[in-house]
Amino acid sequence: MVRLESVQNAVDMATAAAKAICGEAEPYRSPPWFWSNQYDLRLQTVGLSAGHDEAILRGSPADRSFSVIYLKHGRVIALDCVNAVREFVQGRKLVEKRVSPDRRLLADSTIPMNDLSGSAITT
Numbered sequence: 001m002v003r004l005e006s007v008q009n010a011v012d013m014a015t016a017a018a019k020a021i022c023g024e025a026e027p028y029r030s031p032p033w034f035w036s037n038q039y040d041l042r043l044q045t046v047g048l049s050a051g052h053d054e055a056i057l058r059g060s061p062a063d064r065s066f067s068v069i070y071l072k073h074g075r076v077i078a079l080d081c082v083n084a085v086r087e088f089v090q091g092r093k094l095v096e097k098r099v100s101p102d103r104r105l106l107a108d109s110t111i112p113m114n115d116l117s118g119s120a121i122t123t
């Protein structure tokens with residue numbers, strides 16, 4: 001059990017509850033995501049980083065545009081993105097597909113994350 005407080009979760013949970021009431025119950029699999037603007041910083045997260053055993057920095061904090069990618073047992077479970085909208089959009093697919101990409105490629109911001117989503121783990 002986990003308590004999530006975000007607009008995305010409130011909206012998606014309401015949709016799931018309404019569908020269940022109408023007889024269309026289906027598993028809730030939506031990965032949590034969150035965004036907020038704090039002054040000149042756009043903060044976006046996807047997935048839950050709790051329990052990660054590895055964190056990879058992509059981009060440059062000095063440039064005020066970077067992401068931290070969290071892995072557990074080699075699989076991408078979450079991202080924190082700061083002024084990195086493209087990374088958030090593309091990285092979300094890595095979380096959904098639970099991919100296990102090469103760490104060096106993950107850390108290389110010149111390689112689009114879309115190019116890393118092919119190594120999905122299906123189990």
Ligand SMILES: Cc1cc2nc3c(=O)[nH]c(=O)nc-3n(C[C@H](O)[C@H](O)[C@H](O)COP(=O)(O)OP(=O)(O)OC[C@H]3O[C@@H](n4cnc5c(N)ncnc54)[C@H](O)[C@@H]3O)c2cc1C
Pocket residue numbers: 004005006007008010034035036037
């Ligand atoms: C300061 C703050 C900043 C936040 N920033 C972000 C953010 O940047 N991004 C993000 O994703 N999430 C953010 N959140 C979290 C997000 O706002 C909540 O998770 C989300 O609004 C929850 O939606 P909800 O519909 O469940 O509840 P609410 O939005 O709280 O809606 C509940 C509604 O029910 C009404 N109500 C309560 N009791 C009764 C009653 N007895 N009768 C009739 N009406 C009643 C309330 O007036 C309210 O309008 C923030 C929350 C706070 C407090």
